[in-house]
Amino acid sequence: MSRRSAFRNRTEYAAAVMVVKSLEWTPLAVANLLARFYVTVLRLAIPRLSRVARRNLAFAMPESSEAGRAEVIREVFRSLARILVAFAKFPSIRRETAAAWIRTEGAEHFDEAIRRGRGVLFATAHLGNWELSAFAQAILTGPMNVVVRPLDNPLINALVERRRTLSGNRILAKKEYARAIFKALAANQAVGVLIDQNVSEAEGVFVDFFGVPACSATGFVRIAHRSGAAVIPGFAIWMEDERRYVLRFYPQVPLTGDTVTDTQALHSKLEEVIREYPGQWLWVHRRWKTRPPGHAHLYDAL
16 A cells, blocks of 8 residues: 555645534534535535445345435445534533434343443444444443554544543554453453454455355354354344434344354354344445455446
8 A cells, every 4th residue: 555645644634634523513413414514515525435335236136226225325325424413523422412323222132241341342343333333332322442443544533433432431442452352351340352354365264155155254153152242143233213322232142153154153143233224334435345366356347
């Protein structure tokens, strides 16, 4: 990767601050309209995002109609706008105001895991509002540890980390996170990890994801095997009828000790939830970029 210039970093940072502050300082109704405008600009400025989403949906959900896929893509961008607003409003979200933004469901699964005393590994994804889910968990239950990859722009990365930690959460850098995760789990703490990202063949194994081989990291289940921590899928899903999110914890995923089998089990559960809320997953991501040997690349023409 080429080195980023200081000018580029500062320019991007100024734009990011303008967007975040304009949403933070305006009433919620205005912020929602502004966020939709910003996301529309993003969609028009980077048409590749929509092309990738169309390609992903074509092979992941071939049974859906062209009109149905187009509506899913529109909802993806509406979902991104909601995420942006919530992120901007983090400074005003506290225990006494959190209920207007989110409620919990299935908390007994988390409570039971904590009683076991071996820590909790949250298997989450770019589904619903992954930023608010961790932020709200800290407010409603207690601070947790979140594994993230630092953003390429260090100025924006610092901005994002400041907001992510406002509720007391701790950031674990993805580059060297294993030791920190084991330490947190040994202290019976919770650790959230995004499991839906593409990785190289050297880092993962291929599992079935929407009927297509997807290269998926094995580090998550290896840590779970070694630590004995409970593995709980959890996502903050937007409920249109309530006009807020539900932070839904699913029952603990039983592990067999086999890396491929357990990685597949997690992705099967993730696929199940995405199929229920297709417009809330980040289809614009090149999830199937790494291909098995001999398989054609899926995104070359995009």
